[in-house]
Amino acid sequence: MPAPRFEQLLRRLQAGVATLEGPELRYGFVNEQMQVLVGANAEGRTLTEQPGLLPTALLEVLPKVYEAGTPYTARACACGPAADGPDRRYFDVMVDPYADEAGEPAGLLLLAVDVSEQEATRQRAHELALTTRQLDARLRVLTETAPLFTYTMSPEGEVTYVSPQWYRFTGQPETADLTAIWPLLVHPDDRLRVLFESDTARRTGTGWNYEYRLRRYDGQYRWMLSRALPEVHPPDQPVAWHGALTEVHLQRELSEARRRGEAELRFLADSIPELVWTTSAEGLVEYYNHYTKSYSGLTTEELGPTGWVGLLYPEEQAAAARRWVQSVASGEDFEGEYRLRRADGVYRWHTIRARRLNDGSGPRWFGAGSDVEEQHRLRQVLQTQYDELARAHHNLDTFVYAASHDLRQPTLNLRGLFEELSRSVRFTDPEQALMLRMVDTALTHLDGTLADLAATVQTQRQQQEPVEVLDLALGLEEILLGLRPQIVLQGASVEIDVQEAPGLLYSRANFRSVVHNLVSNALKFAHPMRPPQVLLRSYLTAQGQPVLEVRDNGLGMHVDDPHNPAFRLFSRQHTEVEGTGVGLYLVQRIVTSQGGHVEADSTPGVGTTFRVFWAAPTGLE
Amino acid sequence: MKHIVYLSRAVRPMTDTDLQALLDQSRHDNVRHGITGVLFYSHGNIAQLFEGPAEMVDPLFDRISRDGRHSHVRKLVDTPIAARSFPTWSMAFHPLEPSGFTALENFLLPHQLPPLPPSLTIADALLVELVQLAVFGPDPTQPFEHRHSDPPRTLDA
Numbered sequence: 130m131p132a133p134r135f136e137q138l139l140r141r142l143q144a145g146v147a148t149l150e151g152p153e154l155r156y157g158f159v160n161e162q163m164q165v166l167v168g169a170n171a172e173g174r175t176l177t178e179q180p181g182l183l184p185t186a187l188l189e190v191l192p193k194v195y196e197a198g199t200p201y202t203a204r205a206c207a208c209g210p211a212a213d214g215p216d217r218r219y220f221d222v223m224v225d226p227y228a229d230e231a232g233e234p235a236g237l238l239l240l241a242v243d244v245s246e247q248e249a250t251r252q253r254a255h256e257l258a259l260t261t262r263q264l265d266a267r268l269r270v271l272t273e274t275a276p277l278f279t280y281t282m283s284p285e286g287e288v289t290y291v292s293p294q295w296y297r298f299t300g301q302p303e304t305a306d307l308t309a310i311w312p313l314l315v316h317p318d319d320r321l322r323v324l325f326e327s328d329t330a331r332r333t334g335t336g337w338n339y340e341y342r343l344r345r346y347d348g349q350y351r352w353m354l355s356r357a358l359p360e361v362h363p364p365d366q367p368v369a370w371h372g373a374l375t376e377v378h379l380q381r382e383l384s385e386a387r388r389r390g391e392a393e394l395r396f397l398a399d400s401i402p403e404l405v406w407t408t409s410a411e412g413l414v415e416y417y418n419h420y421t422k423s424y425s426g427l428t429t430e431e432l433g434p435t436g437w438v439g440l441l442y443p444e445e446q447a448a449a450a451r452r453w454v455q456s457v458a459s460g461e462d463f464e465g466e467y468r469l470r471r472a473d474g475v476y477r478w479h480t481i482r483a484r485r486l487n488d489g490s491g492p493r494w495f496g497a498g499s500d501v502e503e504q505h506r507l508r509q510v511l512q513t514q515y516d517e518l519a520r521a522h523h524n525l526d527t528f529v530y531a532a533s534h535d536l537r538q539p540t541l542n543l544r545g546l547f548e549e550l551s552r553s554v555r556f557t558d559p560e561q562a563l564m565l566r567m568v569d570t571a572l573t574h575l576d577g578t579l580a581d582l583a584a585t586v587q588t589q590r591q592q593q594e595p596v597e598v599l600d601l602a603l604g605l606e607e608i609l610l611g612l613r614p615q616i617v618l619q620g621a622s623v624e625i626d627v628q629e630a631p632g633l634l635y636s637r638a639n640f641r642s643v644v645h646n647l648v649s650n651a652l653k654f655a656h657p658m659r660p661p662q663v664l665l666r667s668y669l670t671a672q673g674q675p676v677l678e679v680r681d682n683g684l685g686m687h688v689d690d691p692h693n694p695a696f697r698l699f700s701r702q703h704t705e706v707e708g709t710g711v712g713l714y715l716v717q718r719i720v721t722s723q724g725g726h727v728e729a730d731s732t733p734g735v736g737t738t739f740r741v742f743w744a745a746p747t748g749l750e
Numbered sequence: 751m752k753h754i755v756y757l758s759r760a761v762r763p764m765t766d767t768d769l770q771a772l773l774d775q776s777r778h779d780n781v782r783h784g785i786t787g788v789l790f791y792s793h794g795n796i797a798q799l800f801e802g803p804a805e806m807v808d809p810l811f812d813r814i815s816r817d818g819r820h821s822h823v824r825k826l827v828d829t830p831i832a833a834r835s836f837p838t839w840s841m842a843f844h845p846l847e848p849s850g851f852t853a854l855e856n857f858l859l860p861h862q863l864p865p866l867p868p869s870l871t872i873a874d875a876l877l878v879e880l881v882q883l884a885v886f887g888p889d890p891t892q893p894f895e896h897r898h899s900d901p902p903r904t905l906d907a
């Protein structure tokens with residue numbers, strides 16, 4: 130047995146120590162650590178009486194070890210209550226048989242070392258290895274099924290790995306020497322560039338990103354995009370470059386075609402003498418054609434993305450800018466006429482149009498400006514001429530009005546003098562009486578013409594008269610009242626029928642002029658063989674247009690006689706009847722000025738029907 | 751004096767605090783160099799105008815175009831100017847959290863942008879308006895979803 134001091138050390142040893150004495154394996158010495166395993170008061174008891182936390186397997190082995198007399202070690206022996214509980218501990222248990230002085234087996238020395246930590250670590254490592262294997266498998270499946278090829282290159286430029294797709298694409302056998310063969314599969318025109326770029330990247334420790342043509346199994350070269358990044362574990366140099374190779378042949382051909390299309394478009398735009406430009410979706414100009422630059426005398430840089438607005442007439446710039454922002458925001462076409470400054474400082478009128486189009490690479494604005502200076506100038510000349518004409522016309526009207534007014538008084542005086550003369554002077558010659566009558570007729574005629582002329586000018590000035598809703602029955606009666614002497618004289622009968630359309634929205638004065646003229650015409654051009662019959666009928670057309678019909682049984686006329694048009698000033702169809710030729714012209718002018726028109730049907734010898742369409746058909750105004 | 755305007759795309763979406771940090775950084779870095787301007791941000795779209803002495807503006811644009819936080823940097827204008835149009839730094843964006851917006855300093859909502867100063871030429875004002883439109887969309891009161899097809903191309907090669 131150990132000396133007391135030594136025993137003390139053993140008791141505090143960080144490993145369990147116990148002796149099992151005799152064939153019955155009775156606990157002899159049990160230190161503190163071992164008491165955790167077998168219990169506090171095991172000393173003196175047998176193993177079977179107090180197995181403690183020792184696993185069954187070990188309990189079965191121990192008697193055999195005693196008999197055999199050979200040492201035994203159980204590694205990571207699980208001790209504890211629950212099978213996989215949290216307080217489960219693992220021990221390396223070493224069993225050493227010892228003999229007494231006589232050399233006979235006397236007992237077992239048990240040494241238990243707690244290896245729970247190591248065991249947990251080992252198990253974690255195991256699980257990690259499993260996960261890694263799964264990840265590895267997944268990575269492999271992914272890299273080998275993805276449409277892109279993956280590869281690894283060493284810092285020395287040796288290709289150490291390419292995914293199977295590469296072999297399938299190039300048709301190379303799996304035994305091919307990758308490092309030697311891959312540059313040969315690159316298109317000769319791209320080879321030096323690719324080798325240089327990859328060498329440079331490896332030397333500087335950066336990644337690469339370039340496109341080249343790679344020969345396919347069928348001998349065709351296809352555009353590929355190669356990108357790679359270095360694998361770095363600082364502070365060391367990169368250990369490898371991992372990369373991917375993607376086929377971009379179609380995209381490349383497409384963008385090539387687009388580039389070609391763009392170049393053709395540019396060529397066209399640059400060769401025409403019109404202002405042409407394109408802008409991005411944001412409305413910022415990216416391209417001005419050659420003509421724009423030569424017209425403005427500025428470069429693309431000087432014009433800038435919005436510099437075109439500075440070419441406009443200063444007062445028009447702000448409005449044009451607002452209009453453009455609005456177009457860009459809403460997508461509406463931009464259109465307007467603006468003066469643009471030429472390189473020599475002269476402003477010329479241009480029609481500017483811009484429209485948003487989608488050309489496959491997103492929306493863009495296409496703009497064009499045409500020089501309309503000549504048209505503009507022509508328009509200005511026309512406008513000036515029109516203004517002059519209108520002024521002359523007005524002056525003429527004024528003159529006619531003034532003249533007719535001024536002439537009426539002398540005419541009246543003349544008439545008075547003439548009447549006085551015919552009363553006081555005796556004529557003996559009967560021819561002279563006839564002459565007197567002729568002078569009288571001429572004077573009456575002159576007075577009538579002057580009055581009509583004044584009325585014509587007057588009505589032209591009244592065209593902006595206020596309109597009101599007229600009661601037709603009342604209005605017509607009023608007019609007929611004014612014509613009563615003539616009606617009575619001629620024994621005429623006038624019938625009014627306004628049941629269909631009893632009201633009319635029109636200027637009262639204009640209405641009076643029109644009806645008065647038409648009715649007095651009907652009376653004036655009555656047939657000598659029969660008393661006049663006049664029918665005034667108001668009705669609506671199918672379109673709701675109000676119409677006044679004036680039908681008479683008078684002389685009638687040739688409506689479509691080109692030599693004697695009914696509605697022209699001073700044109701007279703019946704020279705045998707008194708008249709000034711102003712009436713119908715007046716009616717026509719009034720009605721057309723209000724958007725309406727006048728129609729006439731007539732049969733010579735039978736009668737005439739005038740239809741006054743007061744307004745334009747509804748919906749057309 | 752000169753100014754530069756550019757458009758770009760953020761590499762990853764920026765949060766309200768990212769933007770506050772960006773504005774603070776711009777302000778601190780640039781106040782010493784006499785650079786001022788305005789920044790628009792919405793849904794990853796960035797537009798910026800900055801102005802100052804040419805010897806400061808050019809190196810700043812160099813740094814900006816190399817900044818890894820954004821890509822597709824498109825310089826739109828790089829011209830001399832007579833006077834500043836944005837004497838203080840400001841920034842306009844659609845806040846992710848509208849409630850916290852008032853707490854942020856010198857920020858503007860896109861539809862609350864003041865009218866552009868008359869010191870800008872009409873061409874430059876038009877450019878800034880188009881750039882705002884590109885970032886915020888036609889209705890600045892509403893966050894704008896962009897349709898991005900191809901990355902922008904430079905045409906005049």
